[in-house]
Amino acid sequence: xxxxxxxxxxxxxxxxxxxxxxxxxxxxxxxxxxxxxxxxxxxxxxxxxxxxxxxxxxxxxxxxxxxxxxxxxxxxxxxxxxxxx
Amino acid sequence: xxxxxxxxxxxxxxxxxxxxxxxxxxxxxxxxxxxxxxxxxxxxxxxxxxxxxxxxxxxxxxxxxxxxxxxxxxxxxxxxxxxxx
Numbered sequence: 734x735x736x737x738x739x740x741x742x743x744x745x746x747x748x749x750x751x752x753x754x755x756x757x758x759x760x761x762x763x764x765x766x767x768x769x770x771x772x773x774x775x776x777x778x779x780x781x782x783x784x785x786x787x788x789x790x791x792x793x794x795x796x797x798x799x800x801x802x803x804x805x806x807x808x809x810x811x812x813x814x815x816x817x818x
Numbered sequence: 819x820x821x822x823x824x825x826x827x828x829x830x831x832x833x834x835x836x837x838x839x840x841x842x843x844x845x846x847x848x849x850x851x852x853x854x855x856x857x858x859x860x861x862x863x864x865x866x867x868x869x870x871x872x873x874x875x876x877x878x879x880x881x882x883x884x885x886x887x888x889x890x891x892x893x894x895x896x897x898x899x900x901x902x903x
Contacts, residue, residue: 742872742873742876743872743873746872784871784872784873785871785872786869786870786871786872787827787828787831787869787870787871787875788827788828788869790872790875791827800890800891800896800897801887801890801895801896802886802887802888802890802891802895802896802898803887805885805886805887805890806885806887806891810886810887811885811886811887812885813887
């Protein structure tokens with residue numbers, strides 16, 4: 734899955750969260766409860782309306798059973814082809 | 819390089835930024851100037867004192883010439899061994 738820099742990092746991140754949540758068959762409310770976050774916050778994140786902090790990125794990734802790096806590499810936030818420097 | 823969950827995500831992130839900055843031979847001040855951020859902010863980030871936002875994570879990674887996922891996978895923030903789900 735590629736990524737598209739015409740969309741902001743917030744929008745690409747939100748779409749990645751939604752995609753992974755849907756893969757797990759969770760509702761926004763279920764994800765919110767599991768992550769200890771507000772349902773409206775999850776909705777805002779998924780619509781690219783939040784500049785999510787590192788701590789909440791970590792919380793969301795853990796709740797979604799995925800590493801942050803896999804989320805960024807494989808869910809359309811960034812290209813997956815970068816060579817390790 | 820492994821990661822150590824006894825350290826917070828902020829501390830692990832800060833160490834990764836410092837490690838990558840040193841690889842490039844940049845001072846904190848040079849990184850700050852290139853990224854359009856404050857030098858004291860960079861210092862705080864590297865000491866794990868900041869809960870950095872997505873937009874600034876993106877800005878720092880771009881300035882350091884690395885993808886966010888490579889930064890998280892290969893600079894001691896997270897384990898690099900996770901299978902793609």
